[in-house]
Amino acid sequence: MNSKNKKSNKSALHVNKGVDQPPSISPKARKNFQKFRKKSLSLDDYINGIKRGDRAILSRAITLVESSLPAHQELAQQIIEQCLPLAGNSMRIGITGVPGVGKSTFIESLGGEITKRKHKLAVLAIDPSSERSKGSILGDKTRMETLANNPDAFIRPSPSAGSLGGVARKTRESMLLCEAAGFDIIFIETVGVGQSEIAVHSMVDFFLLLMLAGAGDELQGIKRGIMEMADAIAINKADGNNKDKANQAKAEYNSALHLFPPSPSGWTPKVVTCSALHNIDIDTVWKTIMDYKELTTENEYWPAKRNEQAKYWMYETINEKLKSHFYTQEDIKTKLQNFEADVLNNRKSSFQAAQQLLDEYLKK
């Protein structure tokens, strides 16, 4: 009560009501923008735009792929179907590494190397965690400035959050559209700490793991199994005082990779050092990727892997959808909790619980 009195009109602490904040975007501009955005394109507009490599239209087609509106999805599927015969003529490269390893700088540097060689590069990201993708979008915008202004490069930030399966589908379909638009090198970037590396590994031709020297702590963040998927390990920031440490790490990784069983590709994973920031040995990374391409084109592992991947995604999608249909049934959800408790308390065996739930589901 006291304080209220003090703030009366006559108080020296009284503050007059301020004027309204002006809108941050001019209403007229907003209207124009919305009109522009609403001008919907026909299927043919999309197909022709993509075919002639129109980046604005490619971008809008990817937005359709990422949309969850049924009408958008339907149109997206029609676009994809017509783009499929044009897709596939690219080299798909997965790039992973924990935050702090210098992924954006590396992609800028390798991307510059690639576009210098008359390639057209599209950079996509896969990252199912919403928190992190918000970070990435900002990060990509500020960090990949050179590449973003490069006319031969196309950068698309992570799709908005969703399940890994959904994000993987969106990324794979966006990749097909980029290929149809004439991009012959595709980077797919992940953060190296989650399940998404397996998804990326299953949609690229070459899988590159970025590491730092000083093998101890930096590795902590890399998930088990990722090192075994790598076709090459690039030890970044190999410059200045760090050079010796990087070379030592290279030797260590080389002898560790030697202990892994050989991949069916016939390729032995390579370890290289580089400095993305100072543009040192980035061409060596590119040469390694080219060596891989030569070897696996010759021994026909390349097309075989592509076919395997196309089949993998068909079966993977079926299996995911089967599961999601089962686990989203309301009665199953309730029962599942009770059954889980029964299993943990030794009242039911895991198999009995599963069988009983399945019997009820299939009866319907």
Next chain:
Amino acid sequence: MNSKNKKSNKSALHVNKGVDQPPSISPKARKNFQKFRKKSLSLDDYINGIKRGDRAILSRAITLVESSLPAHQELAQQIIEQCLPLAGNSMRIGITGVPGVGKSTFIESLGGEITKRKHKLAVLAIDPSSERSKGSILGDKTRMETLANNPDAFIRPSPSAGSLGGVARKTRESMLLCEAAGFDIIFIETVGVGQSEIAVHSMVDFFLLLMLAGAGDELQGIKRGIMEMADAIAINKADGNNKDKANQAKAEYNSALHLFPPSPSGWTPKVVTCSALHNIDIDTVWKTIMDYKELTTENEYWPAKRNEQAKYWMYETINEKLKSHFYTQEDIKTKLQNFEADVLNNRKSSFQAAQQLLDEYLKK
């Protein structure tokens, strides 16, 4: 014609018809055996028999678990349900290694060490390939002779062939019965070349990988990813001339394991050398396993992992059964082939094909 003439009755090459071979099993014995086998046991007979550790009855209960007859399966599930409260009080150890690494000799040697310490040991095998399990059965019989005659050990050869899911279920359920019968150490053996290691890893407390010195060629057989699952690597045949090579391999594996990210158990995988044939350092292997038990009991990873595994097998079984129901539908089988061809020929995207198949399946 000529040759026929030569073999006429009058020919010196004529061979008289031999006498009938006597039956290899006396018909009387066979009858007795069948009578004995047919004497069916009641549920209570099974439960009581298992509770008092009757090996013959345990063996027959496992046969029920492995049987595909519905009546057997139903009885088996009832037995398991009643045995569940008695199960779980054991240490479950997975042992893997490629053929030739000396698995059977190792199991005999470590098994002897264990039973000397007043433990009761059950040895089960998981091996979904029919060809190989036939080999194993013979192999186990001739090779594990000492252990087979040890009153504190129970050896059960691989269940007959089947899908990995089926074999895994059988092995896990057999394990529960062995535990209810008082066996407090369970070995689950695999051959280290297939998918089955993941299944075994998901049902044991400790996963031991057997290796040989001379890291190069021997590794070729070990599947990618298995080394990362190992809680310990034992380099076998570290005797005589092989000793130096084994120590060198130990150092190499140690530095390679160092590069892996740490396991959530808080345990750093150990590498030990041993010679199962000459019984050298087998007690070190056992001590390593005990160290693991102590650490993970203290930090409570042990019970947490057990709970995770029980849940894992419930969800895994649900997912397997969902898939098997889908993929065994006759119309789906036919369509799947056409759709696969469409996907490989870029007529459909992997996701479109999956969605269309699912829509049809769920409509029914």
